Amino acid sequence: MNRQERSAYRRWTAWQATAFYLAMMCCLVLAVGWALKDRHARELAAARVNSLAHADLVAEWAKGAFTSTDNTLSGMANLFALALNDERGEGLAEAFEMLLAQRQQSLPFLDSLGVIDHLGEPLYSTGNPGFPGHDPEERAHIRRFLQDHAQRLSAVHWPSEPGEHRMLYLRRMFDGEGRFTGLAAARLDLFYFTHALERLQLHEGQSVAFLDDQMRLIARRPGLSGRSASQALGMRVESAELEQALRGEEVRSLTLLSPLDGDRRVVSIGRVEELPFSVIVGHSVDQVLGAWREMVLVLSLGVLVMAALGWLILRHYLHLVRTEDDLYRSEQALRTLNGSLQAELKIADLAFNTHLGMLITDADGIILKVNATFERITGYHASEVLGRNPSILSSGHHDADFYRQMWGAIDAQGSWEGEVWNRRKSGQIYPQWVTISAVSDPSGSISHYVATFSDMSLRRAAEQEAHRLAFYDPLTGLPNRRLVLERLGEAISLCQGQGVRCPAAGRPRRLQVRQR
Structure with a gap:
C-alpha cells in the first residue's frame, strides 16, 4: 500500500480523530448546558408565576375578610345613627344588638365592636371590657384619626407591644344628612390569620406569610422553628431586599434567602388593597429545582456514558491507526528486506551458476540442489541426482x-x-x-552441506604435456638428457641415503648424451 492508497483508506489521522472527539464532547456539553440553563430558567419562572397567583389569591381572601369587617362597621354605623335619630330607638337598638351578635358569629376574628362619638368618647361597646379607647396608644390613634379629616374612611392600628395579637379597625360614621357623627371600631384577633393559613393546602417547600407595612410578621405557615405562633407574632422580618420590594410597585417576585428559616426561596408579593398588609408566598428553591437537579444528574450521567463510549471508540480507532502504521512500517520493512533478498538471491544465483560445480545436500547427505556447471562436468542432469547420495559419483579410486x-x-x-x-x-x-563446507542452523546443528568442485582433467593433461615436452624428445618420444640427469640425481640421492656405494658416483666423468 503506497502513501496515496493509505491516505485514501484512512481518512483521519490520530490527532484529527482526537480533535473530532473533543469537538463533539464540547458540543454535547454545550448543548446539555444550554438545555439545563433553559430548564432552570423555566422552572424558576413557573415557580414565580405559581407563587404570584397564590399570593394574589390569598390577598383577595384577606381583602374579603376585611371587606366583611368594613361592611359590618358600616352597617353598625347606619343602625346606630338611626337609633339616635328615630323615636323608636329601643327597637333599633335591639336590631343593632342582633346585628352585632350575628356578625360576631359569622366573623370569628371580630374580638370586640364599639361606637365612638365625634369627640372620641366611647358610646357603646361589646366584647372586651374597656373597648374602645381604654388603651392609651389606641386612644391616641383614635384622636389622630378624628383630627385628620382628609384621611380615608377607615384606618388600621396595631399596638407595638410584643405579643399583642389584636388589631384596631376604625370607620367614620355619618347621619342621614351627611354630618359626621363618630367612629365605628372593631378589634380583630390576628390569630385568625394563623388559623386560616393552617387550613390551606400547601405543597412541600411552600410557605405563606402575612406582613404589615412595618415588616412585622402577622402569621406564617409553616411555623418558625423554636417559636410559637404568639412568640412569632409581631416579630420584625429583617430583609432589605424584601422591604425594598414591599415599598415599591415594580417588583412583585424575587429570589432571596429567607430571613425566617434560612432557606433560599422564590417569593412573590400579594398586596391587600387599602390595607397595610402584604401576603408573601414562597417556594423553596430546592423543591422548585428538585426535578431540574434530577435532570442534571441524569444528563450528567448520560454525558459521562457518552464520553466513556466515545473514549473507548477513540481508543479503538487510535489502536487501529497505530496497528495500521505498524503494518505499514512492517510492509515497508518487508519491501526493503524483499528487495535486499532479491538482490542477494540474484547474487547467490550468479554465484551458484559460476564455472564451479556446486551441489547442496541436507544433513543426511541427500542432494537437494545442483547447478548447471555440475551437470556439465558430471554429465548428470539435475533430475537424475536430486534426492540421491553423492556416492553415485564415486569412482572407487579412494579407500x-x-x-x-x-x-x-x-x-x-x-x-x-x-x-x-x-x-x-x-x-x-x-x-x-573439491571444497566441502558444513552449514549450521541457529541452534548449532548441521543442517546442510555445500560442495564446490572444479574439473582438473585439463589441468592434469596440461601438466603431463609440459612434463613430456620437458623430459622427452618431441620427435622420437625418447627420454632426453634432462630426464637422464634427473633420474641419475635421484639414484645417487637414493644410494647416499641408503649408505650404498654408487658406481656412477665413484667414477666421475662427463656423461655424453646425445640430444636431438
Whole structure:
C-alpha cells in the first residue's frame, strides 16, 4: 500500500480523530448546558408565576375578610345613627344588638365592636371590657384619626407591644344628612390569620406569610422553628431586599434567602388593597429545582456514558491507526528486506551458476540442489541426482580411510578441501578439486552441506604435456638428457641415503648424451 492508497483508506489521522472527539464532547456539553440553563430558567419562572397567583389569591381572601369587617362597621354605623335619630330607638337598638351578635358569629376574628362619638368618647361597646379607647396608644390613634379629616374612611392600628395579637379597625360614621357623627371600631384577633393559613393546602417547600407595612410578621405557615405562633407574632422580618420590594410597585417576585428559616426561596408579593398588609408566598428553591437537579444528574450521567463510549471508540480507532502504521512500517520493512533478498538471491544465483560445480545436500547427505556447471562436468542432469547420495559419483579410486579422514576434518573444522577422483556419467574417471563446507542452523546443528568442485582433467593433461615436452624428445618420444640427469640425481640421492656405494658416483666423468 503506497502513501496515496493509505491516505485514501484512512481518512483521519490520530490527532484529527482526537480533535473530532473533543469537538463533539464540547458540543454535547454545550448543548446539555444550554438545555439545563433553559430548564432552570423555566422552572424558576413557573415557580414565580405559581407563587404570584397564590399570593394574589390569598390577598383577595384577606381583602374579603376585611371587606366583611368594613361592611359590618358600616352597617353598625347606619343602625346606630338611626337609633339616635328615630323615636323608636329601643327597637333599633335591639336590631343593632342582633346585628352585632350575628356578625360576631359569622366573623370569628371580630374580638370586640364599639361606637365612638365625634369627640372620641366611647358610646357603646361589646366584647372586651374597656373597648374602645381604654388603651392609651389606641386612644391616641383614635384622636389622630378624628383630627385628620382628609384621611380615608377607615384606618388600621396595631399596638407595638410584643405579643399583642389584636388589631384596631376604625370607620367614620355619618347621619342621614351627611354630618359626621363618630367612629365605628372593631378589634380583630390576628390569630385568625394563623388559623386560616393552617387550613390551606400547601405543597412541600411552600410557605405563606402575612406582613404589615412595618415588616412585622402577622402569621406564617409553616411555623418558625423554636417559636410559637404568639412568640412569632409581631416579630420584625429583617430583609432589605424584601422591604425594598414591599415599598415599591415594580417588583412583585424575587429570589432571596429567607430571613425566617434560612432557606433560599422564590417569593412573590400579594398586596391587600387599602390595607397595610402584604401576603408573601414562597417556594423553596430546592423543591422548585428538585426535578431540574434530577435532570442534571441524569444528563450528567448520560454525558459521562457518552464520553466513556466515545473514549473507548477513540481508543479503538487510535489502536487501529497505530496497528495500521505498524503494518505499514512492517510492509515497508518487508519491501526493503524483499528487495535486499532479491538482490542477494540474484547474487547467490550468479554465484551458484559460476564455472564451479556446486551441489547442496541436507544433513543426511541427500542432494537437494545442483547447478548447471555440475551437470556439465558430471554429465548428470539435475533430475537424475536430486534426492540421491553423492556416492553415485564415486569412482572407487579412494579407500574408506580417505573418506573417514575427510569427514573427520569437516566435523572438526567445518570444511575440507582436496583432490578427489570421481566418475562421470559416461564412466570416465577424472580428478576434481573439491571444497566441502558444513552449514549450521541457529541452534548449532548441521543442517546442510555445500560442495564446490572444479574439473582438473585439463589441468592434469596440461601438466603431463609440459612434463613430456620437458623430459622427452618431441620427435622420437625418447627420454632426453634432462630426464637422464634427473633420474641419475635421484639414484645417487637414493644410494647416499641408503649408505650404498654408487658406481656412477665413484667414477666421475662427463656423461655424453646425445640430444636431438
